[in-house]
Amino acid sequence: MIEKTNEEIIGRLDINDIEAILDTELTDPNELSHSVKSGGDTIFTWDYTLTRPPLRKLYEKAKTGQWNGETDLPWETEVDIEKVIKEDQALIGEGIDRSAYIGTPLEKWGDKESLEFGIEGRRWMLSQFLHGEQGALVCTAKIVETVPWYDAKLYASTQVVDEARHVEVFAKYLNEKIGGMYPVNPHLRMLLDDIITDSRWDMTYLGMQIMVEGLALAAFGYMHQLTNEPLLKKLLRYVMSDEARHVAFGVLSLKEVYDDMTDAEIKDRQEFAFEASIRMRDRFLQQEVWEHMGVNPREVIPLFMNDPQRIFFQQMLFAKIVPNCKKLGLLDRNDKWLRQRFEEMGVIQFENHEDTGEEFTKFEI
Numbered sequence: 001m002i003e004k005t006n007e008e009i010i011g012r013l014d015i016n017d018i019e020a021i022l023d024t025e026l027t028d029p030n031e032l033s034h035s036v037k038s039g040g041d042t043i044f045t046w047d048y049t050l051t052r053p054p055l056r057k058l059y060e061k062a063k064t065g066q067w068n069g070e071t072d073l074p075w076e077t078e079v080d081i082e083k084v085i086k087e088d089q090a091l092i093g094e095g096i097d098r099s100a101y102i103g104t105p106l107e108k109w110g111d112k113e114s115l116e117f118g119i120e121g122r123r124w125m126l127s128q129f130l131h132g133e134q135g136a137l138v139c140t141a142k143i144v145e146t147v148p149w150y151d152a153k154l155y156a157s158t159q160v161v162d163e164a165r166h167v168e169v170f171a172k173y174l175n176e177k178i179g180g181m182y183p184v185n186p187h188l189r190m191l192l193d194d195i196i197t198d199s200r201w202d203m204t205y206l207g208m209q210i211m212v213e214g215l216a217l218a219a220f221g222y223m224h225q226l227t228n229e230p231l232l233k234k235l236l237r238y239v240m241s242d243e244a245r246h247v248a249f250g251v252l253s254l255k256e257v258y259d260d261m262t263d264a265e266i267k268d269r270q271e272f273a274f275e276a277s278i279r280m281r282d283r284f285l286q287q288e289v290w291e292h293m294g295v296n297p298r299e300v301i302p303l304f305m306n307d308p309q310r311i312f313f314q315q316m317l318f319a320k321i322v323p324n325c326k327k328l329g330l331l332d333r334n335d336k337w338l339r340q341r342f343e344e345m346g347v348i349q350f351e352n353h354e355d356t357g358e359e360f361t362k363f364e365i
Helices: 006-010 018-022 053-064 081-092 111-146 150-177 186-197 201-226 230-259 263-283 287-292 297-304 308-316 321-327 333-345 356-363
Strands: none
Touching: 006 263, 018 297, 053 150, 053 230, 081 111, 111 150, 111 186, 111 201, 111 287, 150 230, 186 201, 186 263, 201 230, 201 263, 201 308, 201 321, 230 321, 230 356, 263 321, 263 333, 287 297, 321 333, 321 356
């Protein structure tokens, strides 16, 4: 089996090469659409026998778990974004430690700039949630077309509806409550392109259901704990109830498939999981926010990379991904290849957390 280098998988040898990460061209804010060639055969399934009870159970839960983003959320809530960010920053001690940035533009920042950075960071974060949800909408529609199982087609159809609702509520919150959105981060866009163009149906599952949705579930949970803003808190809680089912759908579907794959086939999936992990990690450097603040990202991000709070947040994002990869048998096949990559990333400590195939009912509303 030919061993690929990091450069062949992610385009650079060092996963922490800041220059290579920042060399990625940002998305044009005036770009209104993005075209990608979608791979894979559309499969009609004439066998309507329900042969996978766990997927049927998930389908039944999806039917009873539907909610209306327009009527079930308190949109009349006034959102004072400055007050919200001040309270959230005070709650966790968030903000810019200017003493660590002597000799950079941040040395002269005051409370005003720190607050603005927090506001823009919130807008940026929710914007990437929004763009990721549209990616999930498109990818799940593809799963309906390409998955060969009747049971899976039924469930995936409910997820298409879920994702449309998520796009709707995040877009409305951004536009009506906190002043608009940021373009899709280029690292997220590259990952979504990779997921949608791969012709193998299980890769769409792996990229979206396990990796993107797994990270989103962890990130939503973190923000839900962080903020006391009632509209956003309820919005995130509703979305999390859907996302847990979505990740469970991936775990339940892929387990039986990956158990029967050869080592070479599994290696492809391990490499893809690693690439997806790096793309998602890279997107959280927020270079768009730094540029909006008039700061050259190259002057501050190398220091920002060592910020303990950023490191904790980055690691926490993999709290769902790592145990789910373990459940699928991806960690230790091929001489523990993916385990070693997660160790290098500093996220292997989550491997024994409960996988989402078991815990999704805890998120029900």
